Amino acid sequence: MSDAYVAQEMIAARPRPNEVRKADWTFARLLGSLSILCWIAAGIGLVVFLITSYDQSQIDKYAPRYFDGFLTTMKLVALSVSIGAVLSLPIAFGRMSSNKIVRNLSFGYIYFFRGTPLLAQLFLFYYGFGSFRHFWQDLNLWWFFRDAWSIALLSFSLNTAAYQAEILRGAIMNVPKGQHEGAASLGLPPMVTFFKIILPQALIVALRPYGNEIILMIKGSAVVSIVTIFDLMGHTRRAFSQTLDYQTYLYAAIFYLLVVEIMRRLWDLLEHRLTRHLRR
Amino acid sequence: MHFMKKLALTAATVLMVSGAAQAADKLRIGTEGAYPPFNTLTKDGTLVGFDIDIANALCAEMKVECEFVVQDWDGMIPALMANKFDAVIASMSITEERLKKIDFSEKYYNTPPALAVPKDSDMKDASAASLKGKLVGAQSSTTHSEYAEKKLEGIELKLYPTPDEFKLDIEAGRLDAVIEDVTVLGEWLKSDKGSCCKMLTLLTPDPVINGQGAGVAVRKGETELANKFSAAIKALRANGKYKEINDKYFDFDVYGGE
Amino acid sequence: MELLSLLSYGSEGWGDEILASIGVTISLALATLPFGLLLGFLLALGINSRESSLQISAKIFTTIFRGLPELLTLFIVYYGAQILGNFLFQTVFGTTIEINSFVAGMVALGFVFSAYASEVFLSAFKGINQGQYEGSAALGLSRFQTMRLVIIPQLIKLALPGLSNLWLILLKETSLVSVIGLADVVRITGVAARVEKEPFLFFSLACLIYLALTFLSSAGLERIEKNARRGEVRS
Incomplete structure (x- = not known):
């Protein structure tokens, strides 16, 4: 028997290798600290700027207008997202329909609204449709197409409907086939299957994209200020043109950031609550 | 290929962030180009109108070379303050609000505001009773929009970027x-594009809102340039050049009272 | 026929002006892209970094530019950068700087693009196995080499779908620059609509132009994605 596998000599224990000392000031840390300093400086600059150019009479004059504009923005977003949600149902189904014509129609609709800028759509609806006054009058619809607010609401609803339809479709496709089969084997009618089984599961998947869509609408709604509506952005631009004071834009920025951030947080809470059964 | 070349050229030119070193004798003049008959852009991109002719005459009078910069009305004063050009000749009224931010020459014309209505309108005058609840359009950032906001009571004001809208x-x-x-x-009403509407009434200008007529705007503190423009305006009035330009566009003297 | 003559090439119609405006829209989007991609990648690196200060400041950046409406960002950059730029140049060089609407648009849209792109890159980073880094370390590659030779080639493939989406959004968002005076498609068709009093014709045309641009880019992007996946086994 060879004893080759028996150790012939003992290696003496060596001291632990020197700890690899991280440099105190790595490049990343330097860059990070510098950028933090920049943000702090920018923040202080912003506060100082807002304090030094503080003018009670301007605040008295414009604060109510900003608030009014904020309400207009929120109303526009809430209404168009809700109307869009209703409209998105048939569009999403059309997209998944077995009928080729219906499928192509909804595909065309979605492609148009997702493929063109909201601003161009708004102009098309506002100025473009507005030029057919007699046509609308014959249909007794002129009261609707005359009003900037209803046109804005219409074009925003149609726009978000296209996006929401895609969200919904993606979410419904995401529900496993077994759920359909299970429901069918229980003999549930299609409507009950959809509303009680498929939709609740789909909505959970769609929760995050829906939240993003609402935030996108809050931000995107700023373009209505261009077609004479005094939303938050509209009042901001008007205040800027009257005062020529840059802080009008900064206040608007703070306002929008707060709204979007609060919205995001609320949505996170909502999602946390609604998906509590999925967590282990 | 030609198109790509053009594209690259456009990209290259617009990308230039020029440290615009200011040539001493070249004056950059901001104007809007959407305000006929005072300043408009023709389709091939040339500026025409009363303001443009006056500006050229003023520059000739002051013996400086001028170039025009087209700027949207909403950003006109910020752009002037940010040094994108040195003077604004764009029918800008000399108002107290604006004097807080910029300086002006003497006026070079002064005409009152007015209201126009559709031909079948039931409005008779500009009284509060007939204006109540009416939708009134104005260009934003103008004295007219201020006037509508402060003097026309009971209306709903709509603001547009240019009069065209x-x-x-x-x-x-x-x-x-x-x-x-x-x-x-x-x-506008004279042209066939304005066939929808008619003039309703002249409005009495408010000295605070409407100011003292349209002047040449310069940055705050550039009094010397403003004075030069004022002197040149006076000279044009005296040597008949003003009347010549005036008569090209109007059948009355737009300068207003002395 | 009369309507068609409005779209003809030359002094009568708007064809040449509109064609030039398409060039402006495309060049703005193309000029924004590399800037936005690079900044977005750096932001993703920052958020992924172990350095908490870097993480925080990258997160502040993305929070701000994802929270602000693009239109407002554009105004803030257009007016603010001009004031700031003039101030800096005045004190340092004694001259002024011109920040035109193209540059302002590029910066504003680039910031927004980078904030969203950083998300895409981050999730792509998550898709890369830790073993890739360990393997590279075992091969003795430096950190930079690891990034360049191992991580980025895989990252691009993972990030492409997300980035394609962002490109389409960017293409549409260039339309906002019309508001600060850049002669892009929406601006020029708007001018034509007002001058000719044919808003429906010209704004439909604007929408069609964007549809065509979207269609062409999706076709192009699909080819790129296919190309990026050429090493994969077809299922």
Whole structure:
């Protein structure tokens, strides 16, 4: 028997290798600290700027207008997202329909609204449709197409409907086939299957994209200020043109950031609550 | 290939962030180009109008070379303050609000605001009773929009980036009235594009809101340049050049009272 | 026929002006892209970094530019950068700087693009196995080499779908620059609509132009994605 596998000599224990000392000031840390300093400086600059150019009479004059504009923005977003949600149902189904014509129609609709800028759509609806006054009058619809607010609401609803339809479709496709089969084997009618089984599961998947869509609408709604509506952005631009004071834009920025951030947080809470059964 | 070349060229030119070293004798003049008959862009991109002719005459009088910079009305004063050009000749009224931020030469014309309404309008005058609840259009950042906000009570004000948009809207029947300079409205109503509407009434200018007429705007503190413009305006008035330009566009003297 | 003559090439119609405006829209989007991609990648690196200060400041950046409406960002950059730029140049060089609407648009849209792109890159980073880094370390590659030779080639493939989406959004968002005076498609068709009093014709045309641009880019992007996946086994 060879004893080759028996150790012939003992290696003496060596001291632990020197700890690899991280440099105190790595490049990343330097860059990070510098950028933090920049943000702090920018923040202080912003506060100082807002304090030094503080003018009670301007605040008295414009604060109510900003608030009014904020309400207009929120109303526009809430209404168009809700109307869009209703409209998105048939569009999403059309997209998944077995009928080729219906499928192509909804595909065309979605492609148009997702493929063109909201601003161009708004102009098309506002100025473009507005030029057919007699046509609308014959249909007794002129009261609707005359009003900037209803046109804005219409074009925003149609726009978000296209996006929401895609969200919904993606979410419904995401529900496993077994759920359909299970429901069918229980003999549930299609409507009950959809509303009680498929939709609740789909909505959970769609929760995050829906939240993003609402935030996108809050931000995107700023373009209505261009077609004479005094939303938050509209009042901001008007205040800027009257005062020529840059802080009008900064206040608007703070306002929008707060709204979007609060919205995001609320949505996170909502999602946390609604998906509590999925967590282990 | 040609198109790609053009594209690359455009990209290259617009990308230039020029440290615009200021040549001493070249004066950059900001104007809007959407305000006929005072300043408009023709389709091939040349500026024409009363303001443009006056500006050229002023520059000739002051013996400086001028170049025009087209700027949207909304950003006109910020752009002047940010040094994108040295003077604004764009029918800008000399008002107290604006004097807080910029300086002006003496006026080079002064015409009152007016209201225009659709031909079938039931409005009789600019009284509070007839204006109540009416939708009135105006260009934003103008003295007219200020006037509408402060003096026309009970209206709902709609603001547009240029007069062209409110013209479209009143023609479409979306507005009950528009407020604008009387000569601008007159020019439009005269053309076949303005066939929808008629002049309702002249409005009494408010000295605080409407100011003292349109002047050449310069940055705050550049009094010397402003004075040069004032002197040149006076010279044009004296040597008949002003009348020549005036008569090219109007059948009355737009300068207003002395 | 009369309507068609409005779209003809030359002094009568708007064809040449509109064609030039398409060039402006495309060049703005193309000029924004590399800037936005690079900044977005750096932001993703920052958020992934172990350095908490870097993480925080990258997160502040993305929070701000994802929270602000693009239109407002554009105004803030257009007016603010001009004031700031003039101030800096005045004190340092004694001259002024011109920040035109193209540059302002590029910066504003680039910031927004980078904030969203950083998300895409981050999730792509998550898709890369830790073993890739360990393997590279075992091969003795430096950190930079690891990034360049191992991580980025895989990252691009993972990030492409997300980035394609962002490109389409960017293409549409260039339309906002019309508001600060850049002669892009929406601006020029708007001018034509007002001058000719044919808003429906010209704004439909604007929408069609964007549809065509979207269609062409999706076709192009699909080819790129296919190309990026050429090493994969077809299922």
